[in-house]
Amino acid sequence: MSLALLQALDRSDPLAAKRQAFHIPVGLVYLDGNSLGPLPVTVREHLEHVLLQQWGTDLIRSWNTHGWVDLPLRVGAKIARLIGAESDEVIAADSTSVNLFKVLLAALKLRPGRRVIVSDIDNFPTDLYIAQGIAELLGGYELRFVKKDQLEDALDEQTAVLMLTEVDYRTGYLYDMARLTQLAHQKGALTVWDLAHSAGALPVHLNRHGVDFAVGCGYKYLNGGPGAPAFVFVARRHQSVTTPFLSGWMGHKAPFAFVPEYLPAEDIRRLTVGTPSVLSMSALEAALEVFEGVDMEQVRQKSLQLTDLFIELMEPLAARYGLERVTPTDHARRGSQVSYRHPEGYAVMQALINQGVIGDFRAPDIMRFGFTPLYLRFTDVWEAVERLRQVLQKELWREPRFSQRAKVT
Numbered sequence: 001m002s003l004a005l006l007q008a009l010d011r012s013d014p015l016a017a018k019r020q021a022f023h024i025p026v027g028l029v030y031l032d033g034n035s036l037g038p039l040p041v042t043v044r045e046h047l048e049h050v051l052l053q054q055w056g057t058d059l060i061r062s063w064n065t066h067g068w069v070d071l072p073l074r075v076g077a078k079i080a081r082l083i084g085a086e087s088d089e090v091i092a093a094d095s096t097s098v099n100l101f102k103v104l105l106a107a108l109k110l111r112p113g114r115r116v117i118v119s120d121i122d123n124f125p126t127d128l129y130i131a132q133g134i135a136e137l138l139g140g141y142e143l144r145f146v147k148k149d150q151l152e153d154a155l156d157e158q159t160a161v162l163m164l165t166e167v168d169y170r171t172g173y174l175y176d177m178a179r180l181t182q183l184a185h186q187k188g189a190l191t192v193w194d195l196a197h198s199a200g201a202l203p204v205h206l207n208r209h210g211v212d213f214a215v216g217c218g219y220k221y222l223n224g225g226p227g228a229p230a231f232v233f234v235a236r237r238h239q240s241v242t243t244p245f246l247s248g249w250m251g252h253k254a255p256f257a258f259v260p261e262y263l264p265a266e267d268i269r270r271l272t273v274g275t276p277s278v279l280s281m282s283a284l285e286a287a288l289e290v291f292e293g294v295d296m297e298q299v300r301q302k303s304l305q306l307t308d309l310f311i312e313l314m315e316p317l318a319a320r321y322g323l324e325r326v327t328p329t330d331h332a333r334r335g336s337q338v339s340y341r342h343p344e345g346y347a348v349m350q351a352l353i354n355q356g357v358i359g360d361f362r363a364p365d366i367m368r369f370g371f372t373p374l375y376l377r378f379t380d381v382w383e384a385v386e387r388l389r390q391v392l393q394k395e396l397w398r399e400p401r402f403s404q405r406a407k408v409t
């Protein structure tokens with residue numbers, strides 16, 4: 001693999017022009033779009049308008065004139081296209097954790113008599129914590145959190161819900177959503193999928209696979225900005241029977257009727273609770289414009305090329321410096337990130353960031369590299385590996401400042 005070949009790949013890349021849609025600091029190789037997407041150019045322009053014209057000048061009239069009130073639906077519809085859902089099955093709201101609370105509780109109520117929640121013990125902690133909170137609230141539930149290879153055996157006639165994250169946040173392992181959803185359904189259970197690391201990263205087919213509920217983040221591959229609103233999906237067949245236990249006024253059938261009795265909206269709006277965060281939601285709406293006309297199959301193809309390339313270039317470095325790859329090589333089981341274990345992973349990552357290649361670290365010892373085809377070039381992958389080589393060869397990571405843990409890793 002030569003640099004000249006990678007330059008040629010960049011020139012013929014059908015997604016190459018998309019890079020212009022983002023602010024990427026010069027000289028930086030950004031491999032953390034799986035944690036916080038970069039700033040899309042459209043967001044800056046649109047937010048200026050929202051701030052100065054919509055908020056600054058038009059003030060409260062903007063709820064109607066600028067359609068603030070329908071932002072959650074509009075944004076949800078844009079996300080729906082990326083995750084294989086219909087536009088009336090997705091709504092933007094709250095955080096992933098809060099949305100998980102809503103749909104997990106609603107799903108459990110749809111399976112009365114069953115008392116088991118099955119999940120992966122290595123699932124993202126917030127997913128496990130939310131399930132623990134709900135089990136505490138309801139009482140009498142078993143949390144069956146098991147390793148990946150025991151998941152299928154953990155499903156039985158007592159299982160109410162199978163709750164999984166499609167792409168493992170540490171290892172990048174990609175679950176077989178079709179198979180697991182089918183297995184859960186065969187046992188009579190419902191499924192809740194967390195798409196934090198798949199929405200905008202790879203094609204997702206919620207309806208094709210018969211998924212019941214899903215949630216996901218707006219600030220990772222969707223580039224909606226720090227703390228962007230999350231989204232929630234409820235399959236149309238479940239919407240009228242999904243109880244909105246967080247029964248706030250925005251999910252009411254007629255919020256501006258101001259009646260004392262709660263009556264849920266008949267559609268996906270029942271999953272909303274309170275006033276939407278208009279500024280963040282506007283940023284996410286503008287960010288999603290980047291995906292217009294983008295074929296997610298093409299994104300996937302480039303993502304696999306980028307991660308294949310990274311794995312290949314890293315092979316000699318990994319062998320020489322004791323980095324253990326934990327991401328599968330099998331395309332069918334790989335998300336859009338590549339991770340390595342290393343006992344000094346934190347310090348190595350900090351030293352690498354200091355060299356202008358941003359990835360991140362997940363305890364206890366995982367270095368994560370996210371690959372985002374809309375703005376990464378093949379030559380960026382080469383550059384990242386070259387700079388990591390310097391860090392390892394010269395042992396730059398040994399500088400004491402690189403071992404000092406920051407609050408956010």
Ligand SMILES: Cc1ncc(COP(=O)(O)O)c(C=O)c1O
Nearest residue numbers: 095096097124126165169194196
């Ligand atoms: C799989 C997964 N779920 C949820 C979250 C975060 O949820 P929230 O947006 O509520 O902070 C993350 C954050 O990295 C995640 O990786």
